[in-house]
Amino acid sequence: MLRHAARRLVSRAAVAPTARRALATAEVPAAAAEDSTFVEAWKKVAPNIEPPSTPMSLMQPRPPTPATIPTKLTVNFVLPYKSEIANKEVDMVIVPATTGQMGVLPGHVATIAELKPGVLSVHEGNDVTKYFVSSGFAFVHANSIADIVAVEAVPVDQIDPALVQKGLSEFTAKLGSASTDLEKAEAQIGVDVHSALNAALTG
Known part of the structure; x- marks a missing residue:
């Protein structure tokens, strides 16, 4: 399959010399260069073409894990059609994981949790905002950042x-x-x- 993809790229590059020159002279992102297994496999089937960018090269690197636990949890809550919460610092979130209600505080261990239909609550001091989510995933990172992706969500009061x-x-x-x-x-x-x-x- 990789050989077939390489041949297609070679044929396209032959038809479009400008695209071939741009590909050959483009800088290989650090993330792609670090994927040594992919790079080695690519060079075996297409030694004259630089490896393409991998998805990791398009992602912004996460901030490093702090030496001490921060006082706030940074939350991103996104739906397919909009961003509900972006880079917001809160005290805690409680997500309806398939294994049960899961509270996430600053310094939480890195976790990936599948969501089931239920209530997602965002706690900021005495203020609690509740959303009903149908399904999705919560990605909790070691640097006190939580990314929550839901298929559908609506404020409970609506x-x-x-x-x-x-x-x-x-x-x-x-x-x-x-x-x-x-x-x-x-x-x-x-x-x-x-x-x-x-x-x-x-x-």
Whole structure:
């Protein structure tokens, strides 16, 4: 597969000499240079072409882990269509991990947690902001930075309890009448999400 990709690059470069010169003279990012296994494999199949940039070369390096635990946790909370919280310093976040509610404080051990439908709460002193998230991941870094990525999220105070009860009743009925595995799975997801929404509203 790598050989095929290299051949395609060679053929494109032959058609476009300008692109070939730009590729040959471009600086190889440090992150790509450090990926020695990839670079060695690339040079075996395409010795005359510089290795391309890897995804790591496009990412900004994280700040180093401080010697002492900071007093605040820096949080980034993003959705596919917007950034809800960006580089905000807070006291704590509690995320609905699949293994249970997980509190994240400054100095938390590096962790990757899958999220389930539930409440994400952001604590700043006496102020607590709550969001209902459908699913996603929380990436907790050793330098007291937490990146939370959710598929869908809405502030809890914007949820309509009547619609939640209606949806829960509808999906419960669908689950009882489902005749195929697909119908059962879809109905069960609806029940799980609306049950979690109901729990978020009732505290």
